[in-house]
Amino acid sequence: MIELFPVLLAGVAAGALNAIGGGGTFVALPALVAFGLPPVTANAVSRIALVPGAAASAWVYRSALVPVGATSTAALTTTSVLGGGAGACLLLVLPASSFEAAAPWLLAFATLILACGRPLSRALNRILGHSVGMSPRTVLIGQFVLAVYGGYFGGAVGILMLASWSVGLGLDTAVGNPMRVAQLAAVFLSASVLFLFTSDALSAPLLLTAMLVGAVAGGFAGAHLARRLPARLLRGVVLATAVTTTILYFLRG
Known part of the structure; x- marks a missing residue:
């Protein structure tokens, strides 16, 4: 049990990072690989283990959740649950390598949008003379596409969500962060x-x-800190x- 303590601590760190800003996978995955798990198995274990942590964070954030535009929560x-399931099904028949090359560039674009999203949204409103806010249908279509990406590849999909909501609806990053966490839990559920049922994650139950235990503790504490x-x-x-995260993806690629 003492030998498992570093994995527990990695789970705490990953859960807390996901609750505050994202990037928990960059802690969880290397820790599991360092412990001797094959990368494919480590990826499955980290995916499964971090979901309860995200759910714990979403519970803490429940009173801070705000609607994404006019779309109901x-x-x-x-939509996130359905899209995540569809993406995971695709992963069973298609390789994820096709997204690995594009992921750093997607993240770089999303980071730029995240930094400039609200000013860009306000500028478009002034130029057009009316709000450019996405309709509920557009929000749901975009969310389904992102959820499929999240279930299939999962690379920092929360950042892409915030970027989309920021430029499309002018939603403040801090205000939208609780909903990001809740939707991540839904996508990965x-x-x-x-x-x-399809991976060998249960071959390493300890x-x-x-x-998982560390991620729940970290997700709970991290959400309280973020609030x-x-x-x-x-x-x-x-x-x-x-x-x-963008830099790490470029370095890894």
């Missing part, structure tokens, strides 16, 4: 259930349990996480 969450951060600081943390 129930419709958005249902169906994918994780599928991985339980590692899975240690990572106490000033909005400007939280926006800075989310943007810094996006920049760091």
